[in-house]
Amino acid sequence: MILTVTLNAALDITYSVPSLVPGTTHRVRKVSQRAGGKGINVARVLHQLGLPVLATGLAGGLAIDLPHSFAPLSASSRRTVTVVDGGGATLLNEPGPEVSSAEWLRFVDHFRILAREATVVVLSGSLPPGVPLDAYAALVSLVDCPTIVDASGSALSHALAARPDVVKPNADELLEVTGHRSPQAGAAALVRSGARAVVASLGPEGLVAVTESESWQLAPPAFLAGNPTGAGDACVAGIAAGLHSGASWPSLLREAVALSAAAVLHPVAGGFDPSAYEQLHATLPEARKAL
């Protein structure tokens, strides 16, 4: 099974209002909510693809609508509030709950057991307060199967020492961690720092995969109008699906680009449009070798 790890799970609440006007009172017409956090979102895409998946991590008081085995927290998981109006989406993200060192160590033991059954392990998102900065390195070092890390800042840079199989930054995250504006140069720097491969997501320009010896590139067919929230998680799901089936780089990238694009075309963040996915998967060109 594909094991996804979400250390800072969240209750994602979405409010619909006609117009968000600071300083005024709004009657919310529609409320929707569900468990979120990047690893849970990745698991949801994999589950929708019909692949065997288990979501794990640290959570307090969340109802998770997916196969899951989370370690409990005494504090409640954070909430994220998204206010959607005619002008777009406004996000309010709470900080995570304080995790005690006993809770972290209990999770590490729990993870070690779950990881034995995993074909791929996906580690996604921010670290809540109290979890050590090298948490991803610690977890990667416990795993025998391929690992993917989707993180930013110090959580990402500390992960590299454990040599994860794939890290998936976007262009901003690459710039922040490596100082390189060129994604190719930034990805190569992360490979030199320990990543076995880097898949950089570049929005409408698609994906660039860089390993020690080769580089591949694949872009979606044209500019896609839609909702880019969740495209990164769909991309990670595509990479995980590719590693799970032992795919080549070109077919892994095809899967990841088709899923990200189908997520952009889906009106609600966190899902993907299955028919757009089928069509893109069938019609995308072959990834081209860049090096």
Add this chain to the structure above:
Amino acid sequence: MILTVTLNAALDITYSVPSLVPGTTHRVRKVSQRAGGKGINVARVLHQLGLPVLATGLAGGLAIDLPHSFAPLSASSRRTVTVVDGGGATLLNEPGPEVSSAEWLRFVDHFRILAREATVVVLSGSLPPGVPLDAYAALVSLVDCPTIVDASGSALSHALAARPDVVKPNADELLEVTGHRSPQAGAAALVRSGARAVVASLGPEGLVAVTESESWQLAPPAFLAGNPTGAGDACVAGIAAGLHSGASWPSLLREAVALSAAAVLHPVAGGFDPSAYEQLHATLPEARKAL
């Protein structure tokens, strides 16, 4: 004891951000939350005054930090999200949970028993979906002690048939229900429709009390700079404290004006400044007879 009724209790969440900018993502620095809803806020003021109080109503999944005996709901109580930034407060109010008729009838039975021990019953705030529009009339008719209704729109107009002892609209609520711009005329119209007395809250102009035979008026000493959220609930707490002790109209209004003003002077909504309250209570002039 003073019994306060909150049929649409809420989890009040307050987020502090430097500046709320629609269409962007905000990292929330500070989160505070507690049970709210107008009747719970009234009970909190009475509790702070040291008076015997019990909060009741309908609630799902709320932790209430006051003496309380709520009837449970299968659905969760609504949330209100207040985003405070340099420019003021932005509110997002969820609709209430759907209440089944069995849940409503169970509450009525529960209320009937609690009301036997009450010296004053306070009925405050909106009705959640599923609760009959004449809910406040039904509850008032079960009570032998003085009753106060603080509601607006159809919840207020339906309450009048049961002849509550005091209703407490503000100027906007009076205008909406009676069509009168003059608070005196609006209050007199509510008395003709069944209220035994009306205490209208007029912001910086203070309070006007109107009964079938007399009218009284009392204003705070000067314009008060502060946070007016919660002043209405503090005013209702003052009226309840006055009825509880069998006070005359002048001393009831003194209590209510002193508490509202001390709530405006308190930086956090839902509390009052005790020393400002003591001083105002000692120095306010006598209410003057207006009719």
